[in-house]
Amino acid sequence: DAGITQSPRHKVTETGTPVTLRCHQTENHRYMYWYRQDPGHGLRLIHYSYGVKDTDKGEVSDGYSVSRSKTEDFLLTLESATSSQTSVYFCAISGADEQYFGPGTRLTVT
Amino acid sequence: GQQLNQSPQSMFIQEGEDVSMNCTSSSIFNTWLWYKQDPGEGPVLLIALYKAGELTSNGRLTAQFGITRKDSFLNISASIPSDVGIYFCAGRSGGSNYKLTFGKGTLLTVNP
Numbered sequence: 001d002a003g004i005t006q007s008p009r010h011k012v013t014e015t016g017t018p019v020t021l022r023c024h025q026t027e028n029h030r031y032m033y034w035y036r037q038d039p040g041h042g043l044r045l046i047h048y049s050y051g052v053k054d055t056d057k058g059e060v061s062d063g064y065s066v067s068r069s070k071t072e073d074f075l076l077t078l079e080s081a082t083s084s085q086t087s088v089y090f091c092a093i094s095g096a097d098e099q100y101f102g103p104g105t106r107l108t109v110t
Numbered sequence: 111g112q113q114l115n116q117s118p119q120s121m122f123i124q125e126g127e128d129v130s131m132n133c134t135s136s137s138i139f140n141t142w143l144w145y146k147q148d149p150g151e152g153p154v155l156l157i158a159l160y161k162a163g164e165l166t167s168n169g170r171l172t173a174q175f176g177i178t179r180k181d182s183f184l185n186i187s188a189s190i191p192s193d194v195g196i197y198f199c200a201g202r203s204g205g206s207n208y209k210l211t212f213g214k215g216t217l218l219t220v221n222p
Binding site: 099 | 150154200207212213
């Protein structure tokens with residue numbers, strides 16, 4: 001298995017609070033991605049990174065920010081969580097064409 | 111943006127049967143990938159295809175990269191109960207920072 005961990009694995013938070021999800025890799029891959037997965041929508045790209053401090057928006061980036069200060073870590077921040085951000089969040093890494101996914105974080109915003 | 115149409119959305123089959131699912135796109139892709147996701151886990155890469163016409167196997171799984179580069183299919187032979195899960199296709203077009211476009215998945219249920 002690709003060396004990808006996500007933390008926390010589960011989180012319940014209240015509307016309006018900030019939340020940070022962490023993705024950590026041990027593969028030294030250049031590219032890292034954050035997706036959300038919702039019923040009926042499949043996997044949707046939030047943000048991605050193509051190198052340290054190099055990030056760009058995906059198709060559903062509103063309300064989310066990211067940071068990558070080290071090759072191995074990619075952080076996803078919800079500045080002020082809303083109920084519409086209740087979802088399962090997956091991190092993925094790739095060196096080229098093949099993407100490998102982490103185990104996911106289930107986030108519930110009440 | 112690009113869209114992938116994956117079908118069928120769900121399948122209910124008997125153990126031992128063969129399964130086929132496919133993805134089509136209005137755009138050309140340079141790479142096709144097939145993933146499987148078990149409940150509560152992340153998608154796992156099953157097969158990667160890099161060339162039009164390519165046919166690749168992984169155990170009981172066989173996938174093909176369509177000649178037009180706009181479609182791909184996945185076959186599972188002699189299904190077993192552990193094949194249950196959601197199968198996703200994904201495609202990559204050129205020059206996209208290796209971003210993928212995903213199908214919405216095929217839910218496979220296998221009746222023992």
